[in-house]
Amino acid sequence: QVQLVESGGGSVQAGGSLRLSCEASGRTFSRNGLGWFRQAPGQEREFVSAITWSGGTTVYADSVKGRFTISRDNAKNMVYLQMNSLRPEDTAVYYCAASPSILIFTTSPKYDYWGQGTQVTVSS
Numbered sequence: 375q376v377q378l379v380e381s382g383g384g385s386v387q388a389g390g391s392l393r394l395s396c397e398a399s400g401r402t403f404s405r406n407g408l409g410w411f412r413q414a415p416g417q418e419r420e421f422v423s424a425i426t427w428s429g430g431t432t433v434y435a436d437s438v439k440g441r442f443t444i445s446r447d448n449a450k451n452m453v454y455l456q457m458n459s460l461r462p463e464d465t466a467v468y469y470c471a472a473s474p475s476i477l478i479f480t481t482s483p484k485y486d487y488w489g490q491g492t493q494v495t496v497s498s
Contacts, residue, residue: 375400376398376399376400376401376487377398377399377400377489378396378397378398378470378471378472378487378488378489379396379397379399379489379490380394380395380396380468380469380470380489380490380491380492381394381395381396381397381492382394382395382492383468383492383493383494384493384494384495385495385496385497386460386494386495386496386497387496387497387498388460388461388462388496388497388498389459389460390460390496391456391457391458391459391460392457392460392494393454393455393456393457394410394454394455394457394468394470394492394494395452395453395454396408396410396452396453396454396455396470396489397450397451397452398451398452398453398472398487399451402448402451403427403448403451403472404427404448404451405427405476406427406472406473406474406475406476407424407425407426407427407472407473407475407476407477407478407479408424408425408444408446408453408470408471408472408473408478409421409422409423409424409425409470409471409472409473409478409479409480409485410422410423410424410444410453410455410468410469410470410471411468411469411471411482412464412466412467412468412469412494413466413467413469413491414465414466414467417466419469419482420435421435421480421481421482422434422435422438422442422455422468423435423438423442423444423455424444424473424478424479424480425444425445425446425453425478426476426477426478427448427476429445429446429448431478432444433478433480435480437463438457438464441457441458441459441460442455442456442457442458443455443456443458444456453470455468455470457494460494460496461496462496462497462498463496464494464496465494465495465496466493466494467491467492467493467494468491468492468493468494469488469489469490469491470488470489471485471486471487471488471489472485472486472487472488473485473486474486
């Protein structure tokens with residue numbers, strides 16, 4: 375059974391940092407693009423960041439560019455999201471997702487596998 379499990383969420387004050395982790399099990403995703411999305415209450419799920427299988431290419435939403443860093447460790451089947459300078463508007467449930475191929479996308483329907491999400495709350 376394929377599973378993606380996120381961890382590392384929590385509550386921080388504005389300006390703080392969190393590091394999200396996502397561990398894949400059931401199969402290897404070393405040849406798949408991986409992404410992070412988030413969904414705030416009452417809003418649609420939105421793209422945050424994605425990384426190609428090699429880690430050679432990363433993409434970020436404009437709202438997080440310069441503050442968030444995505445990385446991956448294929449040997450551990452892990453993807454990470456380092457979030458710095460957090461803002462209240464970053465508050466959301468964060469999801470990791472796996473692409474069905476080496477390609478990465480900025481739209482959620484393109485991803486096949488999803489984690490259950492981890493809550494990030496940033497207070498002002």
